[in-house]
Amino acid sequence: MMGERLLMKGSEALAEAAIRAGAQIFFGYPITPQNETPEYFSRRMPELGRKYVQAESEVASINMVYGAAATGTRVITTSSSPGISLMQEGFSYIGNSNVPCVVVNVMRGGPGLGNIAPAQGDYFQATKGGGHGDYHSIVLAPHTVQEQCDLMYDAFELAEKYRIMVVVLSDGLLGQMMEPVEFKDWVDVSKLKTPDWAIVGKGDRPRNLISSFELDPEGLEKMNLALQEKYKKIAENETRYELYMMDDAEYALTGFGTVARIMKTTVKMLREKGIKAGLIRPITVWPFPYKVYEDFADKVKFFFDVEMNEGQMLEDVKLGVNGKKPVLYYGRLGGVVPTAEEIYKQFRLHLGGC
């Protein structure tokens, strides 16, 4: 049985989805444009006998997440760009400690204090590390409120399956818009078991240790290689993307998250003019779906990448296309959201006039 269909604001729907997906405990610190999410958790978690803690900073909240994750509890935090920067220390430790958790980044304009408008400038930070050392997190990039909700369930499952941090890369637009959403069934939290690696007191078993620390270089290299093995497996099994009108496409538009949603309209506008355009939309931006770009490089005339940043995903698109076809780019910065018409015009410029 599917859950009910509700009209909800993205930032609240996201929290509700996380709760239904089994989030047991939330730690966080306020930052616009995602304050409705912690506010929603603070109301709803105690109602359900679950827990909510407001930390003194993002540095503290991610380390609280780290601690809760080390006990094998379903734990989540949400924040926005400057807060996520503060969490990078924790991300790196979590990465090398192999503990599962979910982090939502509702991206805003940057760098620095920037502004509170929707942006995509944290792509590098989310997909290429951000914290120190060779680590990755799975990064999911929803483009609708519904998808954001669905991905919350996947986020917890992937986190636990691979003992890894999963980032949901959202932005203020997906947070602030209202859309009808249908929730999947509640996860039965009474069935969630404390995993055998958790640190909760050793009882009668040999003790567990959760640590990112290994002084011996060869020992640490071994830990690093094990992480890389895990990342390889994730890339093989969990890479996700959506193809929209790509079957007969002669031109491939591409973008992630909010921009991709707008680009679907652009694709329709182009199709109405008889231009065979389609959209490639990465859902996992790490692992990035390089292969789908490589495959379409033989079929399309060029790729047109649009982002709300200065071409951060562009580098990955180009890696996928590998020089076989031109990759053109259009971007807006500072929290400016491009319109479908604007993207249409920009695309037409590349076609040689509009």
Add this chain to the structure above:
Amino acid sequence: MKLIYKAPETFTKKPTTYCPGCTHGIAHRLIAELLEEMDLVKKAVIVWPVGCSVFGYDFIDTDATVAAHGRACAMATGIKRAHPESFVITYQGDGDLASIGMAETVHAAARGELITTIFINNGNFGMTGGQMAPTTLIGQVTTTSPYGRKPEVNGFPIHVAEMLATLDGPAYIARASLDSPQHINQAKNFIRKAFKAQLLGLGYSLVELVSTCPTNWKMTPVEALERVRKEVLPVFPIGEFRVVKGVE
């Protein structure tokens, strides 16, 4: 022959990595003895710090983790809130707790987190080679206060126990010293009360242990203990600073 003293069972057989005369080892022993005496070994989760005691899990056989530098109280908060049945201890040096981790410490204390902090005050950053700590005494020479700590340049030493005792969240705050058998017995008594505060759900607890770092102080172990008595204890007096009803 009658056995009157032996190593705690909870000690692993690994030799510790501390310098000769370092009081980290004594602090470990007190924790291990109390975990056994209070039947807490199976429930204990120790959050080890960054600092000389980063290897603490190698010496005390409980579930354990190593927090990022200064974040032990935040991580312990996460563990305890997620799993309240665990008995959660953070073990932290003065660089860890009072420098980089001050915010996490003060706020865990203010929230009254049901965790216990063992705070090793040895007046410098031991592991990284004896740099100035927030607890370094005025006039004390360290590698980053080579002319002696000057208030106008480096500010004043922070009295962690006294400061935290002003908050409403902690149930037990005390400072003890590890320089003599009497003081060590008192330290054990204080730590017992701190553990009790957590077990009874009364609030946050912390025992500051005035410790030695003979290596970076460039002293013999005996000289280091004498320095504690002569120079450190007058600035960092031992005693109980906050004892809520039920702990005593």
